[in-house]
Amino acid sequence: MPTIVYDLEIYPNFFLAVFKEATERGDGPVRKFTWDDREQLGAYVDQQDLTLVGYNNHEFDDSILAGVITGRINSLDALFDATQALIARDYEIEWLPQLKKLSRSWITVDLMQILGGPARAGSLKAHQVRLGMLNVQDIPIEPGTELNDAEKETITAYCENDVSATERLYYDVFETIQVRHRSEK
DSSP states (O other): OOEEEEEEEEETTEEEEEEEEOOTTSOOOEEEEEGGGHHHHHHHHTOTTOEEEESSIIIIIHHHHHHHHHTSSOSHHHHHHHHHHHHHTOTTSTTGGGGGGSOOSSEEEEHHHHTTHHHHHOOHHHHHHHTTOSOOOOOSSOTTOOOOHHHHHHHHHHHHHHHHHHHHHHHHTHHHHHHHHHHHO
16 A cells, blocks of 8 residues: 655646655655646546545645546636635635545545644644754745746745655654554554
């Protein structure tokens, strides 16, 4: 059963999904998908028994990902609007609550929820500091910016760094996840 860590980055003219096979050495293969790769993205997440691991993915990334691959989110404009509404918890977009109900082929692990939810878990950046990671960075380009090609590369590197941080955190809390999994059986 593959375990993949992932993260999304969304700007008005850019969608990026980065996936990395989780390995304790951090050397798993990386896959990247943009808006134009939606069909391949759908096939990728439709792997049998796939587990996706993220940070705050239950409340955000999983819904956006499901909306993109099902076509419920059908344009970059709709994607950016949905993203902003989810962040603001503003559900005036009539179909936004339906994203959480869309069928998903993957199992999800949200490390933020494992660590006690938003109030107790803190930010991914705080965990990077705690784990002694050297490349701790806030988002380098203001959300909402129309990105040029160089800025897209900057955001791609930033997202890959967050995916690596999520992978490292996953292995840091792996025992907690295993205990929780055993207790659910």
